[in-house]
Amino acid sequence: MPNTSRFKDRTEAGEQLGKALREREVDVDMVLAIPRGGLPLGRAVADVLDVPLDIVVASKIGAPGNPEYAIGAVASDGSVWRNESAFRGTGSDEEYFQQEKEKEAENARRKADHYRGERSEPDLAGKTVAVVDDGVATGSTVRACLEMLRKTDADRVVLAVPVGPPDTVRELRELADEVICLETPSSFRGVGQFYERFDQVSDEEAMAYLESSS
Secondary structure (H helix, E strand, O other): OOOOOOEOOHHHHHHHHHHHHHHOOOOOOEEEEOOOOHHHHHHHHHHHHOOOEEEOOEEEEEEOOEEEEEEEEEEOOOOEEEOHHHHHHOOOOHHHHHHHHHHHHHHHHHHHHHHHOOOOOOOOOOOEEEEEOOOOOOOHHHHHHHHHHHOOOOOEEEEEEEEOOHHHHHHHOOOOOEEEEEEOOOOOOOHHHHEOOOOOOOHHHHHHHHHOOO
């Protein structure tokens, strides 16, 4: 891939992100990682910046008959983002979207509760939070997470990702106070192509990264 470096793995990408945040003097109070793939990065970013790590959770809303194709996403508090062009192009209707939104919101809530265990939700009042994931493609889950955080008392919401296509990154700048993306290659097929190692992260592995912050 010309002009674009590959990350060794998610931890290395997180270390680079943490250094970028520090070099740009972004005064982060807390890192919020998007499970599962965002937690190895979030752990590394939080360690570089010496701040707490927590999670922000959203679930994709799949198209009728094609659940892998996201027509939107919904966060654990019910905040929703809809891809209008995908919604129209797949023949979805409002009834379908609302049903799937409710189902996926409940899935996101359950996931957040499962990951946090006995811990309460973090107090974000007056804080600068960095939302971290292992990369963005369409950015559907990230958008729902940012919509959720815009409703909180957080002072600033910064999105930090290693890689994403230029159009998506540009659109995400409208939802966050600041976006830091290390690589914005024009030839983008998927996040995994920019990693030497891009294994699936299990819930158990992801939760272990979170536990080490408590």
